[in-house]
Amino acid sequence: MGRKDAATIKLPVDQYRKQIGKQDYKKTKxxxxxxKLKAEAKKTAIGIKEVGLVLAAILALLLAFYAFFYLRLTTDVDPDLDQDED
Structure with a gap:
C-alpha cells in the first residue's frame, strides 16, 4: 500500500508542466x-554571424585573386639598370 501513496505524490516540475499545458490548451489554434511559425522562423533565420563569415570569405577570396594577379603581372624593375645608356 505504500507504493500507491508514493505514486500519487507528483513532483513540482510535473505540476508546473501540467499547469503550463492547461494554459496552452486555453489558447486558440x-x-x-x-x-509555432514564429519560433520556427526564428530558428531557421540566418544570423549576423553567418552573414559576416560569408562576406569575410568572399573578401578573402577576392584579395587572394588580386594579390595573385598583381604579383604575376608586375614586372621587376631593377633600379641599377639604366635604360638610357646611349
Whole structure:
C-alpha cells in the first residue's frame, strides 16, 4: 500500500508542466499556429554571424585573386639598370 501513496505524490516540475499545458490548451489554434511559425522562423533565420563569415570569405577570396594577379603581372624593375645608356 505504500507504493500507491508514493505514486500519487507528483513532483513540482510535473505540476508546473501540467499547469503550463492547461494554459496552452486555453489558447486558440490560430494563436498557437502563429507562435509555432514564429519560433520556427526564428530558428531557421540566418544570423549576423553567418552573414559576416560569408562576406569575410568572399573578401578573402577576392584579395587572394588580386594579390595573385598583381604579383604575376608586375614586372621587376631593377633600379641599377639604366635604360638610357646611349
Amino acid at each position: 490560430p494563436i498557437l499556429r502563429a507562435t
